[in-house]
Amino acid sequence: MYSEKVMEHFRNPRNMGEIPDADGVGRVGNPVCGDLMTIYIKVKDGRLEDVKFKTFGCGAAIATSSMVTEMAKGKTLEEALRISKMDVAQALGGLPPIKMHCSNLAADGLHAAIADYQKKQQSRK
Amino acid sequence: MPRRIYLDHAATTPVDPEVVQAMLPYFSERFGNASSLHRFGREAHEALEAARRSVAELIGAEEREIVFTSGGTESDNLAIKGLVLAQGKKPGGPHVVTSRVEHPAVLESCRYLESLGFQVEYLPVNREGLVDLAMLEKAISPATVLVTIQHANNEIGTVQPLEEIGEIAREKGVLFHTDAVQSVGKIPVDVKRMNVNMLSLSSHKIHGPKGVGALYVQGNLAPMPLLHGGGHEKNLRSGTENIPGIVGLGKAAELAAQRMEKDRKYLTGLRDRLIRGILEGLPKSWLNGHPTQRLPHNAHFGFAGIEGEALILGLDEKGIAASTGSACSSKKSEPSHILRALGLNDVEARGSLRLTLGRENTEEEVDYAVEAVCEVVCRLREMSPLWEEPIIKRQLT
Ligand SMILES: Cc1ncc(COP(=O)(O)O)c(C=O)c1O
Numbered sequence: 001m002y003s004e005k006v007m008e009h010f011r012n013p014r015n016m017g018e019i020p021d022a023d024g025v026g027r028v029g030n031p032v033c034g035d036l037m038t039i040y041i042k043v044k045d046g047r048l049e050d051v052k053f054k055t056f057g058c059g060a061a062i063a064t065s066s067m068v069t070e071m072a073k074g075k076t077l078e079e080a081l082r083i084s085k086m087d088v089a090q091a092l093g094g095l096p097p098i099k100m101h102c103s104n105l106a107a108d109g110l111h112a113a114i115a116d117y118q119k120k121q122q123s124r125k
Numbered sequence: 126m127p128r129r130i131y132l133d134h135a136a137t138t139p140v141d142p143e144v145v146q147a148m149l150p151y152f153s154e155r156f157g158n159a160s161s162l163h164r165f166g167r168e169a170h171e172a173l174e175a176a177r178r179s180v181a182e183l184i185g186a187e188e189r190e191i192v193f194t195s196g197g198t199e200s201d202n203l204a205i206k207g208l209v210l211a212q213g214k215k216p217g218g219p220h221v222v223t224s225r226v227e228h229p230a231v232l233e234s235c236r237y238l239e240s241l242g243f244q245v246e247y248l249p250v251n252r253e254g255l256v257d258l259a260m261l262e263k264a265i266s267p268a269t270v271l272v273t274i275q276h277a278n279n280e281i282g283t284v285q286p287l288e289e290i291g292e293i294a295r296e297k298g299v300l301f302h303t304d305a306v307q308s309v310g311k312i313p314v315d316v317k318r319m320n321v322n323m324l325s326l327s328s329h330k331i332h333g334p335k336g337v338g339a340l341y342v343q344g345n346l347a348p349m350p351l352l353h354g355g356g357h358e359k360n361l362r363s364g365t366e367n368i369p370g371i372v373g374l375g376k377a378a379e380l381a382a383q384r385m386e387k388d389r390k391y392l393t394g395l396r397d398r399l400i401r402g403i404l405e406g407l408p409k410s411w412l413n414g415h416p417t418q419r420l421p422h423n424a425h426f427g428f429a430g431i432e433g434e435a436l437i438l439g440l441d442e443k444g445i446a447a448s449t450g451s452a453c454s455s456k457k458s459e460p461s462h463i464l465r466a467l468g469l470n471d472v473e474a475r476g477s478l479r480l481t482l483g484r485e486n487t488e489e490e491v492d493y494a495v496e497a498v499c500e501v502v503c504r505l506r507e508m509s510p511l512w513e514e515p516i517i518k519r520q521l522t
Contacts, residue, residue: 002438010438016508031511032471034432034460038510054510058434062508 003093006063013062015052015069022052024117028109033102035061039068039109043117048072048080053109060095060103064088068106077114083107128444130490134330134422135279135307135481136448140373141332147376148334151369159366160357169368176375180339183378184305184324185315192340192358193371197306197327199351200340201230201273203362204302204323207348208271209238218266219246222299223273224256225466226283230325231273231304232462244268250466253415254283258293265297272301276324277308280463280479281414282423284308291320300346306330306338310381311420312389316341323348328370332483333377337370388484392421395482395491399424402495407502408514413467413477422482426498427469430512431476431505439501445494448479472511 002010019040029035035057042050051072053065068088072080085107089095095104131139151172157165159173174188181188194200209220220243223235235245246264248256256274265272272294277284287303294301302323305314309324310331316324323346327338342348342361354363404410409429428436433449440447449461460474480494506512 007438007442010435011442013508027510031475034475036510054508056430056509056511057432059438061432062435 001096002059002063003095005091005093006059006095009063009066009092010059013053013066015050015066015073016054017052018054019050019052022113024113024115024120026109026112026114026116028105028112029057029061031056034058035103035105037061037065037105037109039065039106039113041072041110041113041117043077046076048075048077051110051113053106058099058103060099061105063092064095064104064106065109067091068110072110077118081111081114083110128493129446130444130486130494131446132480132482132486132490132494133446133448134483135282135420135479137329137335138332138483139485140329140334141377141380143380144333144373144376148369148373151372155368157368159368160355169366172368172372172375173366176371176378179375179378179382180326181341183314183382184309184326184341185317186324186341186343189359190316190341190343192342192361193366193374194338194340194362195336195367196329196338197228197304197325198230198338199362200306200325200327200338201228201304202234203340203348203351204325204342205231205234205271205273206238207351207361208300208302208323208346209243211347211349212270214243215268215270218268219244219264220268221245221271221273222248222261222264222269224248224250224275226250226254226278226281226463227273227275228279228304228306231275235273248274250283252468253418254278254281254413254463254467255415255418256285256290258286258289261290262293262297265293265299269297269299272299274301274303275307276303276305276314277312277420277423278414278463279307280461281425281467282307282420282481283415284312284418284420286418287319287321294322295320307420310378310385311392311422313385316343322346328374328377331377331381334370334373337367337374339374384484389421391484392482395486395488396422396424398488399480399482399491399495402492403498406495406499410502413464413469420481424480424482426478426480427473428476428478428502428506429473430509431502433475433477435505436476436478436498436501439504440494440497443497443501445497448481449477 022040157169159169324341464474
């Protein structure tokens with residue numbers, strides 16, 4: 001049911017863990033729906049120096065989390081904000097249709113982490 | 126060759142080699158239509174009746190009370206829709222009383238009857254999955270024609286007290302159907318002793334082929350047929366009989382009867398080893414279903430902080446075939462209606478694992494599975510934002 005790429009990320013998730021002194025944290029999903037993700041970012045000179053995730057969810061939720069951290073790392077905030085759910089799914093060689101909606105939350109998580117970072121910057125000014 | 130360990134026998138079982146051997150002549154050699162008068166037909170007819178005898182014997186029924194069908198789903202549909210449609214609507218209360226933990230073949234048959242204006246009462250179960258007998262007694266009304274309650278649950282393995290349920294139905298003068306697809310061949314079933322009027326069973330759960338099953342229909346009870354046609358199976362199920370499949374079911378029933386006691390002891394031992402290993406190996410893990418009134422081959426676990434599908438995938442990577450619950454619901458993303466009926470919350474219902482054993486599994490495989498489950502659960506907990514405790518890596522003993 002899953003592509004080899006999804007299974008590979010499920011087997012060896014990249015950037016799994018927390019960033020204790022993160023500059024931004026994005027939490028999306030809801031365990032009631034079966035998926036919950038936390039994305040942590042570290043920002044330096046407008047770029048994502050580090051991105052990490054923790055995820056409760058199915059194989060697709062774990063693979064998309066892993067993939068989005070890999071895609072976002074090293075990108076500018078603007079570039080990272082342009083990463084869409086579609087991009088993540090495509091990079092994984094596609095997702096089963098029922099997983100497109102419920103478990104493809106990782107891009108939202110990334111965007112939420114960036115928004116959190118930007119809000120903190122605002123309030124610091 | 127990577128390891129392959131099959132621990133999903135509640136979904137389906139491998140066909141026993143003896144069953145395959147018994148079936149083989151009925152494809153190209155003895156291929157006759159059991160309704161034909163010539164020798165070919167008679168051969169098929171004899172095979173059909175021999176299979177009927179074996180199935181009847183397994184459940185303590187008379188031969189003439191066995192109707193062959195295409196499987197558990199059809200048997201449930203025929204029993205429930207057929208009986209209720211034949212009896213018609215009476216005013217004043219539910220027409221059918223069932224439980225909230227039935228298989229979809231039962232639940233959807235009941236919902237269909239509701240769409241026709243019949244009333245159905247879905248009884249709750251307790252935390253262990255047992256129906257409350259006092260509630261059952263209260264739910265039966267003068268309009269009730271049928272009680273349908275499963276013998277054993279396909280996800281959590283809880284075994285209902287059929288004899289007592291049958292006794293209540295008998296006292297109240299209503300008919301009693303049971304879906305015994307998961308229990309037949311695993312634990313003793315006796316339709317007379319249990320006061321059952323109709324009983325569904327399926328071949329592929331007892332090492333027989335898929336696509337064949339039976340409905341026990343007591344005496345002269347006459348549910349309305351679902352399939353109209355040439356009047357096969359006492360007019361209850363038209364269609365040229367699936368002789369190879371039915372022969373396979375007959376052989377599987379015969380083997381089940383011979384092996385049940387031995388298998389039951391063996392499987393209970395393996396099951397308890399599995400349960401002990403996993404519950405001791407992992408904190409915040411629990412057994413779903415009843416601790417003792419459960420199928421000998423079923424172990425159903427809950428794990429805090431993780432999601433079941435990821436666990437199944439992780440186990441599949443290690444060569445272990447397992448399931449979160451019923452095979453039908455593993456592709457849907459809804460938590461199982463059965464776990465919800467036990468009172469588990471959504472998160473608890475998500476982190477579930479069903480391991481169901483078969484006679485070909487070994488102790489060594491069970492030990493490997495215990496290790497694998499502990500490893501994958503720990504790995505997923507490490508990833509989970511819902512798990513905040515340190516991960517304790519179990520010391521292997
Ligand atoms: C309790 C129960 N009832 C009915 C069925 C349906 O049987 P079948 O697959 O033969 O249609 C199953 C299994 O699939 C089952 O576990």
